[in-house]
Amino acid sequence: MRYASIDIGTNTIRLLVVEKRDSCRFDFLYQKSRIARLGESFLPEKTLKPQAIQRALNILKGYKNIIDEFDCKDIFAVATSAVREAKNRDEFIDETKRQIGLNIRVIDEKEEAELTHLGIVFFLKDVVKGKKWVAFDIGGGSTEFMFSFSDELKSSFSVPLGVVKLLEGFVKNDPPTMDELREAIDYFIAEFEKFNPDKDVELVVANAGTVTTLAAIDMRLKEYSYKKTEGYRLNKSKIYDILTYMMKINSEERLKHFSILEKGREDVIVVGAYLVYRLLDFFSKEYLITTNGSLREGVVLKELCSG
Numbered sequence: 423m424r425y426a427s428i429d430i431g432t433n434t435i436r437l438l439v440v441e442k443r444d445s446c447r448f449d450f451l452y453q454k455s456r457i458a459r460l461g462e463s464f465l466p467e468k469t470l471k472p473q474a475i476q477r478a479l480n481i482l483k484g485y486k487n488i489i490d491e492f493d494c495k496d497i498f499a500v501a502t503s504a505v506r507e508a509k510n511r512d513e514f515i516d517e518t519k520r521q522i523g524l525n526i527r528v529i530d531e532k533e534e535a536e537l538t539h540l541g542i543v544f545f546l547k548d549v550v551k552g553k554k555w556v557a558f559d560i561g562g563g564s565t566e567f568m569f570s571f572s573d574e575l576k577s578s579f580s581v582p583l584g585v586v587k588l589l590e591g592f593v594k595n596d597p598p599t600m601d602e603l604r605e606a607i608d609y610f611i612a613e614f615e616k617f618n619p620d621k622d623v624e625l626v627v628a629n630a631g632t633v634t635t636l637a638a639i640d641m642r643l644k645e646y647s648y649k650k651t652e653g654y655r656l657n658k659s660k661i662y663d664i665l666t667y668m669m670k671i672n673s674e675e676r677l678k679h680f681s682i683l684e685k686g687r688e689d690v691i692v693v694g695a696y697l698v699y700r701l702l703d704f705f706s707k708e709y710l711i712t713t714n715g716s717l718r719e720g721v722v723l724k725e726l727c728s729g
Contacts, residue, residue: 423441423442423495424439424440424441424442424451424492424493424494424495425439425440425441425442425494425495425496425497425498425722425725425726426438426439426440426485426489426492426494426496426497426498427440427497427498427499427500427718427719427721427722427725428482428485428497428498428499428500428524428718429500429502429716429717429718429721430460430478430482430499430500430501430502430505430526431460431501431502431503431504431561431562431563432460432461432464432502432503432504432561432562432563432564432584432586432587433457433458433459433460433461433561433562433563433584433585433586433631433686433687433690434455434456434457434458434562434631435455435456435457435458435460435478435481435482435485436453436454436455436456436716436717436718437452437453437454437455437485437488437489437718438450438452438453438718438719438722439451439452439453439488439489439492439494440722442726445727446723446726446727448722448726450648451492452488452492453648453714454485454488455631455684456481456484456684457684457685457686457687458474458477458478458481458686459474459477459562459586459686460474460475460477460478460504460505460562461474461503461504461562461563461584461586461587462474462586463590464504464507464508464563464586464587464590465587465590465591467509468507468508468509469508469509469510470504470505470508470510470511470513470514475513475514475517478514478518479517479518479521479522482518482522482524483521483522486522486523486524496725497524497525498527498721498722498725499524499525499526499527500526500527500528500529500534500537500717500721501515501526501527501528501529502528502529502534502561502563502564502717503561503562503563503564503582503584504562504563505526505528506528506529506530506531507563507582511528515528531564531566531578531579531580532578532580534564534566534580534717535559535566535567535568535575535578535579535580536575536578536720537717537720537721537723537724538557538559538566538568538629538715538716538717538720539557539568539570539575539578539720540719540720540723540724541629541715541716541717541718541719541720541723542557542568542627542629542713542715542716542720543570543573543715544715544719544720544723545652545653545713545714545715545719546627546653546711546713546715547573549625549627549653549711550570550572550573550625550627551572551573552572553571553572553624553625554570554571554622554623554624554625555569555570555571555623555624555625555626555627556568556569556570556619556620556623556625556626556627556705557570557626557627557628557629558626558627558628558701559628559629559630559716559717560584560585560628560630560632560633560694560697560698561584561585561630562584562585562586562587562690563582563583563584563586563587564580564581564582564583564584565580565581565583565584565610565614565697566578566579566580567579567580567581567614567617567619569619569620569623579617579619581610581613581614581617582613583609583610583613585632585690585691585693585694585697586690588606588607588609588610588693588697589606589689589690589693591606591609592605592606592609593606593689593693596672596673596689597668597669597670597671597672597673597692598669598692598693600669603669603692603693603696606693606696607693607696607697607700610697610700611700611704614704619704621704621705621706623705623707625707625711626701626702626705626707626709626710626711627710627711627712627713628698628710628711628712628713629712629713629714629715629716630716631684631687631694632690632691632694632695632697632698633656633694633698633710633712634646634651634712634714635682635683635684635687635691636656636660636661636664636691636694636695636698636712637651637654637656637712638650638651638682639664639680639682640654640656640657640660640664641654643682644681644682645682646682648714651712651714652712652713652714653711653712653713654711654712655709655710655711656709656710656711656712657708657709658699658702658703658707658708658709658710659708661695661698661699661702662699664695665692665695665696665699668691668692668695669692673688673689674688676688676691698710
């Protein structure tokens with residue numbers, strides 16, 4: 423049987439198509455990520471803008487065609503920060519149902535962290551075994567933190583800030599100035615510290631587009647590879663080198679120089695890179711482990727794995 427999951431985020435909409443083999447084994451048939459920037463100009467009104475909704479609908483229509491081609495038995499579609507917070511979220515959900523026939527489930531921060539954790543552990547079970555570790559998932563509108571031991575999630579929280587919110591709230595220049603980046607991430611860290619995060623971890627793990635893109639850049643990949651970026655050790659010094667170069671050129675030049683960059687990520691990647699760098703500082707670690715395990719994988723595991 424084939425199944426699909428869709429993760430509708432603030433910046434990116436991600437699709438996964440799997441074929442279930444037995445109780446919890448899957449063949450990954452298709453993976454796709456496209457940037458909708460659904461959270462464009464979201465604050466201060468907390469509304470999804472018409473042009474952003476239309477971009478998302480166009481992407482979801484394309485995904486539905488792909489899902490139909492794979493003859494999937496079911497689709498598990500979830501929405502996170504932007505839709506979760508939007509005053510007009512029902513309008514978006516109803517329009518998606520009307521135009522595409524897609525049922526979207528809006529999940530809260532706790533479930534988002536739990537499902538993301540499932541996705542991470544699915545890929546990195548051997549890496550995190552016996553370790554006290556933290557994982558973070560930097561989104562466009564929020565950032566989830568998960569504190570675990572081995573494969574057990576001990577605690578989690580969500581900082582209601584992501585790269586789109588930080589970019590739009592603090593950055594006026596292209597390329598951004600260091601003062602702008604510092605102000606943005608100082609604000610993030612201050613909000614993050616309100617949750618009293620545990621600094622005493624053995625390992626830092628991170629997923630989502632920012633870190634996997636940085637890993638791909640570090641490896642000088644011309645095309646994105648899930649296999650090559652999975653479990654990659656990304657050094658803090660390399661992140662700083664990439665960030666330093668990116669701050670010398672504007673968004674359009676970044677797209678030309680880094681062929682791996684998807685259009686729509688060329689502006690937020692700088693904010694994201696500096697945030698990753700500062701989080702490694704916070705946890706006093708010189709590297710992190712990247713993974714593609716995420717919410718869309720966690721949704722499938724939750725729905726289809728028995729026991």
